[in-house]
Amino acid sequence: xxxxxxxxxxxxxxxxxxxxxxxxxMDSTKQSKEDITLPVDAGQKxxxxxxxxxxxxxxxxxxxxxxxxxxxxxxxxxxxxQKITSxxxxxxxxxxxxxxxxTLNKEESTEAILEKQIKSLGFPDALVQIExxxxxxxxxxxxxxxxxxxxxxxxxxxxxxxANVQVKFGANNY
Numbered sequence: 001x002x003x004x005x006x007x008x009x010x011x012x013x014x015x016x017x018x019x020x021x022x023x024x025x026m027d028s029t030k031q032s033k034e035d036i037t038l039p040v041d042a043g044q045k046x047x048x049x050x051x052x053x054x055x056x057x058x059x060x061x062x063x064x065x066x067x068x069x070x071x072x073x074x075x076x077x078x079x080x081x082q083k084i085t086s087x088x089x090x091x092x093x094x095x096x097x098x099x100x101x102x103t104l105n106k107e108e109s110t111e112a113i114l115e116k117q118i119k120s121l122g123f124p125d126a127l128v129q130i131e132x133x134x135x136x137x138x139x140x141x142x143x144x145x146x147x148x149x150x151x152x153x154x155x156x157x158x159x160x161x162x163a164n165v166q167v168k169f170g171a172n173n174y
Contacts, residue, residue, distance in 0.1 A: 004091070008084050011098055015081050018105065019074050062127045062138075069129065073104050110159055117155050121148070128156075135163040144169045 080097040083089050089097070111128040118126035118139060125140040135156050141148075149167045156165045 004094075008094060008098070011101070012081050012085050015077055015101055019077060062125050062140075065127055065129075070108075073108065077101055077104060114156060114159055117159075118152055121151060121155075130160065130163075133162055133164050134166070135160055136166045136168070138168045138170060141169050 080101050083097040084094050084101075107130040111130055114128040114135075114137070115126045118128070118137065123139045123141055127138045129136045129138075137152055137156060139152065149169075152167050153165045156163055
């Protein structure tokens with residue numbers, strides 16, 4: 001029993017660190033390069049600018065959606081963490097809550113990986129949303145071929161095998 005309490009506290013702490021890290025990353029992408037006042041040489045400044053361009057999204061709609069999904073997931077994580085740390089919850093409930101947190105974390109990391117892979121195909125931005133077995137991919141593009149759509153579906157299936165993939169293309173804010 002003592003080991004389970006340590007495990008649940010460790011899981012709660014790890015979850016809290018993950019939530020804070022995501023919040024910090026989301027907050028840091030909003031910073032403009034003028035806000036950075038560190039003394040850097042010209043080479044470092046060029047590297048910082050290229051990283052900023054890589055992280056920032058050309059679509060404010062995608063960023064808003066990512067932030068909204070992240071906030072919803074953080075609220076779910078908080079509720080699950082409360083359930084885990086509660087003395088009133090049974091062991092089975094605590095185990096289910098920690099499995100749900102694990103699933104949320106896996107979905108979040110898979111979405112980020114897929115977005116990066118899709119961007120590497122030459123698209124300016126992509127938004128991947130995973131809900132259970134359904135994976136919705138929205139890609140910024142002016143024109144898209146069936147070959148590109150199939151390539152995106154193939155990428156998703158490689159990462160998330162049992163997925164029902166839906167690919168949408170939009171030129172909004174592009």
